[in-house]
Amino acid sequence: MKIIPIENVKKTDVDMEGASGVTKQLPIGSGDDSPSYSFRVFSVKPGGHTPHHSHPFEHLNYVISGRGAVVDEAGKETPVSTGDFGLVHPGETHQFRNTSDTEDLVFLCAVPKEYE
Amino acid sequence: MKIIPIENVKKTDVDMEGASGVTKQLPIGSGDDSPSYSFRVFSVKPGGHTPHHSHPFEHLNYVISGRGAVVDEAGKETPVSTGDFGLVHPGETHQFRNTSDTEDLVFLCAVPKEYE
Numbered sequence: 001m002k003i004i005p006i007e008n009v010k011k012t013d014v015d016m017e018g019a020s021g022v023t024k025q026l027p028i029g030s031g032d033d034s035p036s037y038s039f040r041v042f043s044v045k046p047g048g049h050t051p052h053h054s055h056p057f058e059h060l061n062y063v064i065s066g067r068g069a070v071v072d073e074a075g076k077e078t079p080v081s082t083g084d085f086g087l088v089h090p091g092e093t094h095q096f097r098n099t100s101d102t103e104d105l106v107f108l109c110a111v112p113k114e115y116e
Numbered sequence: 117m118k119i120i121p122i123e124n125v126k127k128t129d130v131d132m133e134g135a136s137g138v139t140k141q142l143p144i145g146s147g148d149d150s151p152s153y154s155f156r157v158f159s160v161k162p163g164g165h166t167p168h169h170s171h172p173f174e175h176l177n178y179v180i181s182g183r184g185a186v187v188d189e190a191g192k193e194t195p196v197s198t199g200d201f202g203l204v205h206p207g208e209t210h211q212f213r214n215t216s217d218t219e220d221l222v223f224l225c226a227v228p229k230e231y232e
Binding site: 033 | 117118119120121122123125143144148149150151152153155173174178180186188194200201202203204205206208210226228
């Protein structure tokens with residue numbers, strides 16, 4: 001059993017094309033012998049965003065805090081805020097944008113551990 | 117893509133031996149064509165608890181709100197509160213208890229979708 005507060009998990013900058021103002025934490029992953037899935041936490045600064053991209057694996061999401069939008073393939077934005085859940089299917093183009101001027105958008109992003 | 121606020125997800129009572137004061141929501145699951153994992157949310161009333169049990173699959177947890185304890189096989193309690201992550205490995209005996217007198221303990225519990 002592992003129990004860890006999010007503030008004790010190392011933050012790393014996301015240095016990926018199309019990402020801006022994003023850090024990543026990995027509270028649960030393959031290093032913990034998780035059998036199949038990993039929990040990642042992304043923090044997006046005001047004005048920041050993740051890449052607008054797709055990939056062959058899914059995202060299961062939970063918005064921990066803040067306000068933002070999920071952008072789909074056509075560029076349509078769906079607002080999200082604290083307490084919202086999201087499922088991005090494999091192959092669906094998506095992007096998370098912070099739409100607040102003041103507060104980070106912090107969200108959980110669960111993926112198969114091969115892609116953590 | 118699916119996006120849903122937690123307050124729009126139906127709550128059902130958990131009628132399981134050893135559970136007390138627990139409701140369940142399923143914001144993401146097999147009904148959404150999630151490829152392999154499901155997100156469940158359990159709300160435990162003050163004084164309530166989940167069963168003290170084990171099973172052949174893992175839990176990946178995030179404490180959304182409240183205060184509680186995770187009880188291990190030996191009965192040892194580890195305090196948890198908002199913002200804590202947990203991994204319960206397959207076969208590990210565990211129980212979630214609400215240790216607050218006033219507030220629900222609300223936590224995300226991710227499992228392989230066969231066990232949602």
